[in-house]
Amino acid sequence: MTFSGRQEVYPGETAVMGEPFSIQISSNLLKQLAGDEDKSKRKTKKPKPKVQQSKVHHKQASDGLEPHQGTTSAGWPLQPPFFLPVSPPPPQVTNAEADAIRTVLQESERIMERLQKQEETMVQEVTQKAKELHDKEFKIPYQKPLPCLVEKDSCLDCYKEHVKDPLKCAEFAKMYADCARKVRQQMSS
Template sequence: MSEPFKVQISSDLIRRLLGEGDQKPIRKPTPKVVRPEHPSNQGPRIEPKVTEEAGGWQPGLPSLLPLGVFPPVADKELDPIRKVLDESEGVMDKLQKEEARVLEKVKHNAEELREKEYKMPEQRTIPCLSAKDACIQCYKDHPEDPLQCAEAVKFFQDCARRVQQQFVTSG
């Protein structure tokens, strides 16, 4: 039978296991204590940075600066902003006036369309209405003998024929 594995133990390994030898003990690093340069009741002082690229004073962290630390902005720096603001207000006024003018024009056009589009139909009289009513009344009056209404029916037919001929000839 063959050996499944071999273990080699060196003298160096034995020394390390026993704790002998030239080994130095391992020390844990101690944290460094940093003492603040300012008293604990005040925040850090941030000095303003002056750069030529940015065009002047740039605060480091403006949220930590007390009020009144910012230097006053010169009027010449605000003049272009004020000019653009005034121009934009003028444009807004012009746009509002134009909107009101266009709205009036649209209302006027809608009124014209409504007048042209919707016209009340002419009230035409129904032709032969009186002859028709007389015929119906005769039938109501003589329900048992409708032949008595022959004259009223003949008058209604003649009226209807005349109206039909007028309609055909008028086109």
Template sequence: MKQIPGDSETLKGPAAGWPFLSPSYLPVPPPRQSANSELDEIRSVLRESDKVVERLQKRKEDIAKEVTQRAKDLHDKEFQLPYQKPMACLAEKNACLKCYREHSKDPLKCANVVNNFADCARRVR
């Protein structure tokens, strides 16, 4: 170990060549007013930026809802079934089917109902 002249302590380790100085405490200067005003300005800009981000986020959500609704409307319009005319002679057809079910053993009893259905079909053509 080395002894440094003028120092009563013996130093150990790799910094043995450096003189040991007692810590000196300097008074901390009070914060400058300009630094506080700059911080206030930065905080103000940050708050404004946050407000802008919130508005943009809200706008994004509104646009997404609008686009979704328009896409749904367009899909509904594009894939809508065309108007279908009601089937002609539906009542006569149903009467024939009912008669055949009731008289499955003797279908000739349905001749009158079948003729009504055939007449209706000829009129529609």
């Protein structure tokens, strides 16, 4: 893969306007960058600080890279190869930190259990109080028995027994009518 373009100027450097450059990236370099972490832990070689004004060809046999071709002018240092940053491994948790986390977790679990028990008792208390209030509010007050209930029941029973001959129940009907008249007179006086 080859990239071409104009070279950027870094602080403290001078550049020649319009000087072309090219970068070649080999498949071996891509495999090394994407592959083994052991190889990425190696220290990279720093380029030599001396710069020549003529064309310079660098070959790094240990990296397996294709040669880098480019022209440099006086005062321009060679740029080091570009490597993708390797993400650092997650920080190791020490035993003291792990123990502290475990104790806090256990304490939280104990508190949660205590709160659940407290919630259960409160639910039982509220349910009991709600039942008591419901019973008090919707309790049917004591009612007086209906007057002449016995006379009414005996009259109805007679009519059920003598469906074809209702005249036999005339006496029960008269007793019920007399009882109802007495109750009406008591209420009006």
